[in-house]
Amino acid sequence: MGYALFAQRKVVLDGQLNALQLQQTQRSNEQYNLATQTLSLNQQMASMQASQSTELADKYEELAQANGEEARAQINAEIKAMEEDFKAELDEINREIYQVSVKENTVEMQVKRLDTMVSAVEKQLEAVEKAEESAIDRATPKFSSQS
Secondary structure: OOHHHHHHHHHHHHHHHHHHHHHHHHHHHHHHHHHHHHHHHHHHHHHHHHHHHHHHHHHHHHHHHOOOHHHHHHHHHHHHHHHHHHHHHHHHHHHHHHHHHHHHHHHHHHHHHHHHHHHHHHHHHHHHHHHHHHHHHHHOOOOOOOO
């Protein structure tokens, strides 16, 4: 392989390597953003559950102090409606968490694939550089030092 071909191959491989490394960076950023989104959703869920617990505790306190069947029936209906609303809200957050999790898994697989590709290109680049060095060594005249 001529020196120009070595140089050309190195340029191509360097370009591929740079493009792959850019994709790795983008996927790493995407992973970070998805992890942040998951954390935020989990915090939102915990906050919502705490708030719901407080609201339900207040309603149960109100129920305990209620006088008359009609008042208790009304409060029980309110509790049931609150529980259904809370369940719907939690289900929605769980769906969002699941969707983010699926995206995270997809991005993780892409990152692993990119890691493999980067390693392969780095090995190719190293092989070309070694071949170039070997060709240069063979082409360089050897002088013997005879006295």
